[in-house]
Amino acid sequence: MYDFQKGSVRFIRGGRYPHSHTVVIDDERRALIDAASDKEKLLAFDRERPVDLLITSHAHEDHLMFNHLFAHAQFLAHEADAEAFGNSRTLVLQYAPSEEEHPVWEEFLIRDCNFVPRYPDRLLKDGDLIDFGHTQAQVIHTPGHTPGHCAFHFLEEKILFLADLDLVKAGPYYADVTSSLNDTIRSLERIRSIEVETFLTSHGKGIYDGDPAHIDRYLETISCREASLLEFLSTGPKTLAEIVARGIIYGPPKSIGAWDLSLSEKGMMIKHLERLTGSDMLLMENGRYHVIE
Ligand SMILES: [Zn+2]
Ligand SMILES: [Zn+2]
DSSP states (O other), X not given: OOSEEETTEEEEOOOSTTOOOEEEXXXXXXXXXXXXXXXXXXXXXXXXXXXXXXXXXXXXXXXXXXXXGGTTSEEEEEGGGHHHHHOHHHHHHTTOOOTXXXXXXXXXXXXXXXXXXXXXXXEEOTTOEEEOSSOEEEEEEOOSSSTTOEEEEETTTTEEEOTTSOOOTTOOOOOSTTOOHHHHHHHHHHHHTSOOSEEEOSSTTOEEESOTHHHHHHHHHHHXXXXXXXXXXXXXXXXXXXXXXXXXXXXXXXXXXXXXHHHHHHHHHHHHHHHHHHTTSEEEETXXXXXXX
């Protein structure tokens, strides 16, 4: 049933978008973090003894897929993402869809990802301890991917669940209107200093030893993207459309369901352009980005 187990912390893989891996806590208070992996396994766990706490690391559709099956559990999420859990419109708007894409996204959320508006019963803050009985987890607020993204540190078990700071080869994701590149970097630097034996993540391999080199490698993808962008701009001033078409992050345009990856490419390139303009490395003139020599 489980892909990893230590103390009362367990892990179920199933994190291929629009799903994500689930952390299960089998303690006095039973809990799920990100009920979006394997529906049958999650229901079997609930049938044994009902889930008390339903925790969601952040407001993205691939982390709440099966939340609707746990209406009886107390729902916990960070306050900065609370609005997006309560309203599909708020959630969709953070992807900056065009007029035509808007209803497609809304339908995808409701029909394919079982989105049911639900405001958290308990709002999480950085440093909060969640008490499961014997096991405790500390909330590490790690904004950037979304404003309310959280990691969870199981102190006794020396496990850090990183959610969508997911250590995949492609690198971190910060394409939403509400994402922040600088916060993503700060959050990664912060979790790098937490000593643990195991990292668990929401997608990809999901289980890693606690070597901070995994975080360094993940952080490096950000500087690689930035270097590629600067190199491209060094060949001459470019418009945003030309930069997006270059496909520095995702390569040639493609889609995953309702998700047009050029929208993500654009969202992330905007974050890099803002950062480089802010640090006086680029200048925007007549709709084109220039490198400042
Ligand atoms: Zn996410
Ligand atoms: Zn995710």
